[in-house]
Amino acid sequence: MKLNDRGLLIVISGPSGVGKGTVRKALFDMKNHNLEYSVSVTTRAPRVGEVDGKDYYFVNRAAFEEMIRQDRFLEYAEFVGSYYGTPKDKVEEMLDKGKEVVLEIEVDGALQVRERMKDAVFIFLVPPSKKALYERLSRRGTDTPEIVNKRFQKAESEFKLAYKYDYIVVNDDVNNAADRIMAIIRAEHARTQRTIQKYQQLMEE
Ligand SMILES: Nc1ncnc2c1ncn2[C@@H]1O[C@H](COP(=O)(O)OP(=O)(O)OP(=O)(O)O)[C@@H](O)[C@H]1O
Numbered sequence: 001m002k003l004n005d006r007g008l009l010i011v012i013s014g015p016s017g018v019g020k021g022t023v024r025k026a027l028f029d030m031k032n033h034n035l036e037y038s039v040s041v042t043t044r045a046p047r048v049g050e051v052d053g054k055d056y057y058f059v060n061r062a063a064f065e066e067m068i069r070q071d072r073f074l075e076y077a078e079f080v081g082s083y084y085g086t087p088k089d090k091v092e093e094m095l096d097k098g099k100e101v102v103l104e105i106e107v108d109g110a111l112q113v114r115e116r117m118k119d120a121v122f123i124f125l126v127p128p129s130k131k132a133l134y135e136r137l138s139r140r141g142t143d144t145p146e147i148v149n150k151r152f153q154k155a156e157s158e159f160k161l162a163y164k165y166d167y168i169v170v171n172d173d174v175n176n177a178a179d180r181i182m183a184i185i186r187a188e189h190a191r192t193q194r195t196i197q198k199y200q201q202l203m204e205e
């Protein structure tokens, strides 16, 4: 495979309820993109309307732990009582096909990817305010008040790690946030291509 045929890995992260999934869907609804979503594996129970293989691969804890033993995750983390992980082979397969692969994951996992995939692009999505984050988590209606509070409390420590990312994007408006992320992806793609071209020119001299 030629160097510049390989796709770019894009990690969209941030606290639970900030709107990662909503913004990601707006991004994938745009025209003329080369994006592919990496479907994660989780031990969390499916929510109403979630489809196995599309939203997540839903497995039990024993199956997830077997995947850990087999080293099948690019990263994984335990988040508010459930496991979540990114299947390594699928990501590699999509990158080799030249796709821009999008991971939508929490902060612990994102920082694991940062250590392993040096060329990836890391985007931290933030809410316009902490109050807005709490309202989004509650109004989504998918979690009990106890889980909403746990997720919101976890956000406090996650905000402190935002400086480890390449970009911080405010999700004030879904389409604006998606536009900003698409602009970042296009700029990073162009930058990577230029770097590879320069490297290839040097090798030919
Ligand atoms: N810009 C926005 N303005 C208002 N509401 C929003 C905005 N973006 C997302 N939301 C709403 O906030 C809620 C949480 O969004 P979403 O489920 O996409 O968050 P998430 O970051 O993917 O959450 P999790 O990490 O828990 O999977 C949803 O009800 C969604 O409709």
Ligand SMILES: Nc1nc2c(ncn2[C@@H]2O[C@H](COP(=O)(O)O)[C@@H](O)[C@H]2O)c(=O)[nH]1
Pocket: 014, 015, 016, 020, 040, 041, 044, 075, 076, 077, 079, 084, 085, 086, 104, 105, 106, 107, 108, 109, 110
């Ligand atoms: N480290 C990982 N985090 C993941 C992955 N897939 C999703 N997530 C994140 O977990 C929380 C909770 O998700 P929810 O669907 O229960 O609301 C959220 O921040 C997701 O982005 C993954 O593969 N690895």
